Amino acid sequence: MAGLSLRLGLGLQRPASGGGAGPLLISGAPATTATDEQPYAGFDASASGGVAPYSYSLVGTWPAGISINSSTGAVSGTPTEAGSFASLSVRVTDAETDTADLDSFTLVVSALPSGPTVNADHVFVRDITAGSTLYGKAPDTQCDYPASVTKLMTALIVLRNKRSALSDTVTVQSGDLLSASYSQMGLLANDVITFTDLLHGMLLPSGGDACQAAARIVGDLLTASGGVARFVTEMNTVADELGMAGTSYANTWGFAEANHYSTARDVGLLMEEVLSEPALSGILDKSVYSATITGANARTIFMSSSNPILEDEGVIGGKTGTWIDTTPDPDINVYNLANAWQAPNGNTIVVVTLQSDTGADRQDDQRDLIAQLPTDYPYLATTTGNGEGFVLLEDGASRVLLEDGSSRVLLEG
Structure with missing residues (x-):
């Protein structure tokens, strides 16, 4: 039982x-x-x-x-x-x-339940409320292309060091800007922007320019003239603190290079820490946001989340990572996603899929994992406080979930 x-x-x-x-x-x-x-x-x-x-x-x-x-x-x-x-x-x-x-x-x-068959090379699913791992597929195998899920760590470091001063502004420098081939929030040199808006810019449209601008200033706070290099050192320090034994960071925004890698389990640990910060979890839950830019090019930047399943029932936020046909290997196409899902019983589940082959595979992998969870772990479908509850299945059948994890069909719809 x-x-x-x-x-x-x-x-x-x-x-x-x-x-x-x-x-x-x-x-x-x-x-x-x-x-x-x-x-x-x-x-x-x-x-x-x-x-x-x-x-x-x-x-x-x-x-x-x-x-x-x-x-x-x-x-x-x-x-x-x-x-x-x-x-x-x-x-x-x-x-x-x-x-x-x-x-x-x-x-x-x-062994853990095997869960549904998914395209992703690496999977880690954890009930962070109960403290239990639910699924794993090569969760500790190194992934050389974490891509923009890296920005979860960047945002965490920025928040930890500017928590009481997120309204402070940054003047963007030309060195903060990235090639147009990489995701960005749309900053220009000499833009003046708050740290709050930079956090939104790195987590919603996945702006590497937002990462670089914020990291330059925070790196200088950590060590005089430390800049982005000092910030990256701090990323690795915090990774060690969180027990992310299979992770190494070489940059702030997920560029594929030597010594920049992670694992599905480590991304799950990072996501759990990010979700513990309301200032960050609140951003991941947003579908749209507008940032006010001052300075010579004063304007409003409108942003939307890159999370393809944010509007799905129960999804409470997440971060994508994508690496498509670029250096160092033009044959690599990687689609990653770290999501948080609230189960019907109220528990928060972190679902990490790394190295799906296409954007459609990434969405399907996440949805298939979430859909299977209440079947393999019936307690997640419990909607009342006494260990019993009801769940409406896709086929229209209504089932009662019993305390021992079994279910009984009440009505075929």
Whole structure:
């Protein structure tokens, strides 16, 4: 049954030789089932007798992601591989180096649901409300073309450093501008624009010019005359802070070059952090925006979101990334999208697809993943607070969702 794990009460004693308070004993009730990428229910191993203090360690080949607190005996973590792991145990060692082991057991880690077949090379889907990964397809494999999803990090760094001064203005320099072949918000040299408008410019129409102008100023704030180079260093520092182990940034706007890459999982972690910032999540949720430019070329710039499924039901914002027939490889066409979707039960789901072949594939991949989620994870379709609810299916059938994750057809429409 979904959401349940099995536990065994296990224990083994071994006489202690150090004259402690009776023989050294260890006890614990291991959870013997888990799901890949989902938090392990865990258990606490507890020692008695022997001579304190005690030290705990894992015995056997445990799944990656599971660890033990050597001082407390708490076993926890999130497994990152599926399979059956036999002959596992926990060992306690006392001050006299006597040991005792739990009876061995087998931990079965089930694979995540495979989800729908998608075109994208890399997929990562996570319920950030529940803290559970739902789907993955090569989520940790390096993607050399993150493209404009890079701008999520650029926006995050700008916000962190200008949070209380977003109304400050920037005077655009010619060096901030990009070739017309790259996405931009439409800035001109000597334009005067606020940081608020620059954030909109980099996240909605995906303006690389907005990234460069903001990064130049913020880089100087981080280190005198640091400029864009210092800003990029900060991008990598924050990536490390967020646990984005498979990511390296070489520029602010997603140009394909050496040492600029990411993974679907890392983009998901970044998206989760961005969504925690109302100033940024509020921008990603907008379909249109207008920026007021002052200076010699005073005008209003009208912008619209590049997110192709922003108006779909439940989608609450996202960022595209596209790399088409340009250097360094003219044969590469990459369509990326990091989206946030609110499930019927209110949970926020991050859906990342990297390296779809076409724009249509990108849209289909995202929609197919979102459509499949309530089937593979029925709790997401729950619309009432007691674990039960109704969902109207595309075929017109109405189903009631039960607490155990099953469903029952009530009315065929």
